[in-house]
Amino acid sequence: MGIDLGGTGSRAIGMVGDEVAIAVDVPTRELGAGSETERVERLARLVESVVPVGTELAAVGIGASGPVDVDAGVIHNQATLPWFTGFPVAGQLRNRIGVPVSIDNDAVAAAFGEHRAGAGEQSDRLLMVTLGTGVGVAMLVDGRPVRGADGAHPEGGHIPITSDPQRCYCGLTGCFEQAASRSTLQQKLSEAMGGATIGRQLIAAGITRAADDERIRAVFQDYAVAVGRGLAALHTLWQPRVTVIGGSAAVSLPLIREDVLRQLDRSQDYRIDVELREATLGDNAGAIGAALAITATA
Numbered sequence: 546m547g548i549d550l551g552g553t554g555s556r557a558i559g560m561v562g563d564e565v566a567i568a569v570d571v572p573t574r575e576l577g578a579g580s581e582t583e584r585v586e587r588l589a590r591l592v593e594s595v596v597p598v599g600t601e602l603a604a605v606g607i608g609a610s611g612p613v614d615v616d617a618g619v620i621h622n623q624a625t626l627p628w629f630t631g632f633p634v635a636g637q638l639r640n641r642i643g644v645p646v647s648i649d650n651d652a653v654a655a656a657f658g659e660h661r662a663g664a665g666e667q668s669d670r671l672l673m674v675t676l677g678t679g680v681g682v683a684m685l686v687d688g689r690p691v692r693g694a695d696g697a698h699p700e701g702g703h704i705p706i707t708s709d710p711q712r713c714y715c716g717l718t719g720c721f722e723q724a725a726s727r728s729t730l731q732q733k734l735s736e737a738m739g740g741a742t743i744g745r746q747l748i749a750a751g752i753t754r755a756a757d758d759e760r761i762r763a764v765f766q767d768y769a770v771a772v773g774r775g776l777a778a779l780h781t782l783w784q785p786r787v788t789v790i791g792g793s794a795a796v797s798l799p800l801i802r803e804d805v806l807r808q809l810d811r812s813q814d815y816r817i818d819v820e821l822r823e824a825t826l827g828d829n830a831g832a833i834g835a836a837l838a839i840t841a842t843a
């Protein structure tokens with residue numbers, strides 16, 4: 546089974562073979578209440594709740610938002626995942642449930658999912674960008690994630706792309722994530738729409754109303770510029786063959802695609818031809834990727 550441990554919500558998926566059998570959503574804050582032991586216990590119960598009757602749990606893969614020490618099984622994300630940060634959550638869960646537990650960055654997990662079972666279609670150079678609470682970035686080369694010298698996952702959501710002076714929790718200013726996260730899009734849409742609707746419906750409502758409302762259209766145009774500038778930097782460095790956009794703001798891709806592509810347009814000699822696709826596993830990508838790929842190496 547796989548868990549996508551997000552900054553806002555978490556999803557647990559039980560899989561039988563390559564098929565999703567059971568999916569459960571929980572607010573991460575709820576999982577994170579109480580002591581470390583209680584949090585691990587709640588994760589264990591979540592795991593048990595998605596094991597289909599008559600099947601046996603083989604392994605657990607976790608995709609977690611932010612920096613993750615894959616070898617030690619420790620999350621380091623005080624900013625958006627404080628409840629599961631700084632202690633060996635994978636090891637403690639393994640002790641509690643008695644099967645292998647592995648953990649990786651959630652963008653890596655989503656990339657594994659889309660690569661093996663979604664829009665990535667086994668591409669040899671796949672860039673995954675998730676537009677969620679934050680912005681997650683993972684680059685898979687021949688199915689393997691690009692890692693830093695210390696084994697850590699490069700936090701591509703924190704490349705500076707704007708001159709916005711507001712400081713990001715990572716310490717820099719003008720980060721890709723600050724400008725292109727779903728949270729930022731929601732906030733700007735809420736302002737443009739007078740705070741009328743909340744949550745995910747806000748983006749859907751914004752997409753519907755963008756055709757007739759200049760202010761809303763401008764929000765999506767600005768958002769496209771932010772997404773496009775981040776992609777331009779990542780494409781320049783990594784030259785992927787396919788880029789898959791996931792996370793809950795990916796639904797806006799059909800609306801912003803042309804404006805995003807305009808940000809990627811450059812002179813002939815510097816042109817990088819990348820196919821831009823919307824994720825097909827949707828919100829399941831992280832949990833499926835965690836289950837399929839991370840558990841395969843557990």
Ligand SMILES: [Zn+2]
Pocket residue numbers: 702703704713714715716717720722
């Ligand atoms: Zn940052």
